[in-house]
Amino acid sequence: MHKKQHLALSYNYLVYKGYSRSAVFEKEKGQHWYLPNEWAEILMNPEGFKLEELTKKLPTYKQEEIQNDLLFLRRNNIITPTINLTTTDYQDSTNISNYFIDYCSITISNPVNKTLFNTLQNFQSKRLELYFNSKSKSLDFIHVLSHLNFESIAINLDYNHFKKLNLNELAAKIPKLATIRIINTPFNHSETLNRIEIHKIKKDSNHQFNFKLLKVANNDEYNQYYRGRIHINADGTIKNAPNAIKTYGTIYNTDINDVFNSQDFQEIWKAKKSKVDVCSDCEFRGICIDKRPLKKRPNGTWYSTEDCNYNPYLNSFKGEDNYLTLKECGVESSKQGFKILVDQFIAVKTERPNAAQQIDLNQNLL
Numbered sequence: 001m002h003k004k005q006h007l008a009l010s011y012n013y014l015v016y017k018g019y020s021r022s023a024v025f026e027k028e029k030g031q032h033w034y035l036p037n038e039w040a041e042i043l044m045n046p047e048g049f050k051l052e053e054l055t056k057k058l059p060t061y062k063q064e065e066i067q068n069d070l071l072f073l074r075r076n077n078i079i080t081p082t083i084n085l086t087t088t089d090y091q092d093s094t095n096i097s098n099y100f101i102d103y104c105s106i107t108i109s110n111p112v113n114k115t116l117f118n119t120l121q122n123f124q125s126k127r128l129e130l131y132f133n134s135k136s137k138s139l140d141f142i143h144v145l146s147h148l149n150f151e152s153i154a155i156n157l158d159y160n161h162f163k164k165l166n167l168n169e170l171a172a173k174i175p176k177l178a179t180i181r182i183i184n185t186p187f188n189h190s191e192t193l194n195r196i197e198i199h200k201i202k203k204d205s206n207h208q209f210n211f212k213l214l215k216v217a218n219n220d221e222y223n224q225y226y227r228g229r230i231h232i233n234a235d236g237t238i239k240n241a242p243n244a245i246k247t248y249g250t251i252y253n254t255d256i257n258d259v260f261n262s263q264d265f266q267e268i269w270k271a272k273k274s275k276v277d278v279c280s281d282c283e284f285r286g287i288c289i290d291k292r293p294l295k296k297r298p299n300g301t302w303y304s305t306e307d308c309n310y311n312p313y314l315n316s317f318k319g320e321d322n323y324l325t326l327k328e329c330g331v332e333s334s335k336q337g338f339k340i341l342v343d344q345f346i347a348v349k350t351e352r353p354n355a356a357q358q359i360d361l362n363q364n365l366l
């Protein structure tokens with residue numbers, strides 16, 4: 001069964017209604033687009049709108065026109081799914097729910113089978129990310145998948161398995177290819193080749209900094225790795241992301257639309273960085289893509305059993321002289337909660353007077 005989806009004008013956009021048409025402005029870059037007044041009225045409603053209401057609100061529009069307009073608005077980030085959905089928002093049906101996936105990623109080891117292909121055919125999203133693992137023998141599937149409804153394609157490869165890859169040839173053959181990320185390379189290097197961003201990464205990490213995030217709406221607020229993403233593993237398992245632990249059945253035994261639209265699956269999309277242990281104290285959270293598996297506590301806070309390689313309490317990265325693990329400086333984050341062992345923490349900070357981060361110990365004590 002398909003579900004309702006609730007959307008609203010993105011926070012950094014403004015709509016001005018004119019006599020015969022309206023304009024929508026993006027506040028930061030000053031970009032603007034023109035819209036029919038019927039759409040402007042919908043977008044100007046501060047409570048947003050539900051997909052199922054659109055046929056009533058746009059009585060002269062054909063279903064196909066509504067879908068095309070929605071795609072345009074979504075691709076330009078003019079509308080965004082609202083995050084405070086009530087349980088009832090998930091209980092009714094609509095036929096146009098699966099247009100709003102920001103990212104779809106799949107891990108590929110074998111040739112793409114018919115079920116996976118059919119599943120992907122139903123998605124229309126900004127980006128398809130392909131992860132080729134050690135069993136992947138060829139990149140031929142990219143040609144097939146590039147004809148599907150994804151605006152751009154990113155591929156992730158291991159240098160050990162694709163040393164002889166001809167990047168120029170690949171770039172020429174796949175016009176939608178926007179990013180190639182190669183891990184385990186002999187050195188770090190980034191370049192742009194025929195419009196394609198190529199990142200060679202010596203050692204993969206469970207988080208990465210990306211300054212482009214500064215241009216993304218809500219970059220400081222939400223985890224951008226999980227937000228709006230669905231992932232399908234090589235065996236068909238459905239997850240939030242390649243690094244997520246929790247699984248939601250497989251594409252062979254589960255309706256992927258039910259998974260995608262469920263409150264349980266979308267929970268992590270709403271994970272606020274200010275509610276994630278340690279990240280909430282980190283000055284890099286606005287540019288950080290945190291890929292660690294995250295778990296939610298009943299009180300709404302999040303934690304990870306993996307440390308990243310930065311300790312914001314000492315302002316130091318793993319490998320630097322000043323670095324200690326969180327545990328070594330008295331910071332504990334687990335299912336039970338977040339706490340700082342004050343004596344240990346003060347001793348560490350006293351030994352490292354240059355560690356500039358100041359935190360409110362009282363606030364962080366259990």
Ligand code: SF4
Pocket residue numbers: 207278279282283284285288289290308309310312
């Ligand atoms: S602590 Fe900082 S660097 Fe580490 S994952 Fe969180 S935001 Fe990123």
